[in-house]
Amino acid sequence: MLSNKGQVIERLLQGSFICRTTDEEGWRFLKNPANREQVDDYLSTLNRVVASVGSGAEAEVFYCAYRQLGENERKVVGQQFRDVCNALTPLVEWLLLVQEASAQDAPLTEGSPIRLNELQGIVEDTPAFREQLARISHYRLFGSTSASVDAQIKQVFKKLCDMGYLIRPNPEKQIYIGTGKLDYLYEVIRFIDEAEGLALEDRAEAASQSSLL
Numbered sequence: 001m002l003s004n005k006g007q008v009i010e011r012l013l014q015g016s017f018i019c020r021t022t023d024e025e026g027w028r029f030l031k032n033p034a035n036r037e038q039v040d041d042y043l044s045t046l047n048r049v050v051a052s053v054g055s056g057a058e059a060e061v062f063y064c065a066y067r068q069l070g071e072n073e074r075k076v077v078g079q080q081f082r083d084v085c086n087a088l089t090p091l092v093e094w095l096l097l098v099q100e101a102s103a104q105d106a107p108l109t110e111g112s113p114i115r116l117n118e119l120q121g122i123v124e125d126t127p128a129f130r131e132q133l134a135r136i137s138h139y140r141l142f143g144s145t146s147a148s149v150d151a152q153i154k155q156v157f158k159k160l161c162d163m164g165y166l167i168r169p170n171p172e173k174q175i176y177i178g179t180g181k182l183d184y185l186y187e188v189i190r191f192i193d194e195a196e197g198l199a200l201e202d203r204a205e206a207a208s209q210s211s212l213l
Contacts, residue, residue: 016164027061048065084185087141115176
């Protein structure tokens, strides 16, 4: 049986994002500098390092990154980056839909709950939100072909769970929790926006507002 450190290393190498919501024990283990140093020492032999969103006591999610980038590593990272870029617009539009429909001032983050039934009810009662959901669900990322709000929203939530942005702690309840991978996504969005001037959030918001007209 793997030790706590062994389990954390295994999850990191599998590409998991470790946060309080997905793995509180592993998250607390990595919040300890001495433990994180031990994990880093092991990962260094594999050209990997423990990366985080935030630093030190402020770190809220941990993941595995390459320590040095050679030609092969650049190819892997480049593909991962392209995958994230291709998913950005539908993800940002979905985040804006949730924020608007829930009348929240702040975007969805790690630990934030979403009650699917409540969100679905609001969307069904609001024509503009129904249009937004239909557009979002039919993006290739989510792949819905249904005209039903119920099928569309469930397909979107299933895909977000598969991608690691949400978890459903109790399969008997339609309550979902945001994971630390959302915080990682916001870091990627900020990086791309600053580097490329894409204004992704503005573009997604403009697309959402145009559907309200």
